[in-house]
């Protein structure tokens with residue numbers, strides 16, 4: 530899979546492999562690779578990363594949001610901070626690379642700068658964000674939201690077992706008492722490397738994806754109400770079968786999303802949650818609640834889709850003799866575009882290290898989306914095998930991760946020269 534000569538990269542590929550392998554060993558033994566946020570294994574993984582940060586000459590701390598940060602002071606105090614990183618927590622039975630590749634690549638940038646005696650004007654911070662994945666508290670991106678004052682206060686009292694999120698954050702070394710006031714006005718720029726979690730880069734033999742936008746996520750709940758009747762005695766023509774109507778809707782949604790996906794900009798919609806009542810073999814279904822997960826790179830695509838759903842449910846209701854209430858938007862987040870200047874910086878960095886690249890959207894959410902609300906931010910993808918992720922089969926070639934780390938290294942050096950001063 531070697532598409533470009535990796536021998537002359539400004540980063541050390543072996544050191545990246547060593548760290549990723551070491552973290553892979555810190556897992557629930559029967560569930561590779563599981564290192565969920567707030568667990569003892571997560572803290573063990575963090576201790577490893579912190580030791581490696583210290584060995585790289587970084588000054589480490591845990592911020593109020595529970596993020597592990599390694600800092601390297603710049604030559605010009607007050608110029609602002611360049612932040613680079615990702616997350617080291619996993620989903621249950623997750624992968625070796627999701628998040629981890631980005632945290633270790635960021636660390637490798639700091640090490641490569643040290644090896645080459647390169648001093649930056651800006652302060653550089655390497656971050657391992659707390660709980661990017663949906664955690665035991667049922668919420669995600671806790672660290673990146675917490676760092677930037679975007680964590681909803683109500684979340685702190687969410688419970689899991691006998692503790693709440695505030696206690697969980699304190700246990701990893703954060704400070705919930707000052708968490709809600711956190712701001713990072715010093716952030717001059719942020720970069721994240723992540724595995725693609727999709728098949729495009731591998732299929733197109735590209736080394737790096739420059740992420741144009743992180744898709745917005747909109748969840749729409751639809752309740753279809755029919756009438757419960759005897760499944761044996763009610764004639765076929767005299768039923769109000771909620772499930773048959775809902776099934777038609779699922780097909781219509783798939784078709785509408787397929788059409789939208791053909792237009793420019795990533796678009797996907799999925800019905801992944803589906804509840805049937807009474808869910809009994811001998812009763813005509815009386816009620817179905819389904820949840821649509823929609824992802825759009827371009828907001829106007831999502832708006833057309835939402836308008837289409839409103840009309841589609843009325844047509845289905847009429848055709849199948851059921852009642853469908855107006856669809857409810859359970860959540861609705863806008864797409865987050867990558868910073869235009871940083872996208873160009875990343876492209877130049879790819880060209881400098883010889884990485885084949887293309888622009889692409891992210892269908893998945895990432896910490897970058899939260900940092901982007903307060904500072905210029907952008908991310909890159911590296912290929913992963915068969916597009917598999919959130920699975921024990923997730924795999925990324927170390928050469929590809931090293932190539933991505935080299936792109937980060939070059940981009941950070943350019944950012945240090947070009948980013949605007951943060952007072």
Ligand SMILES: [Zn+2]
Nearest residue numbers: 627628661723
């Ligand atoms: Zn991730």
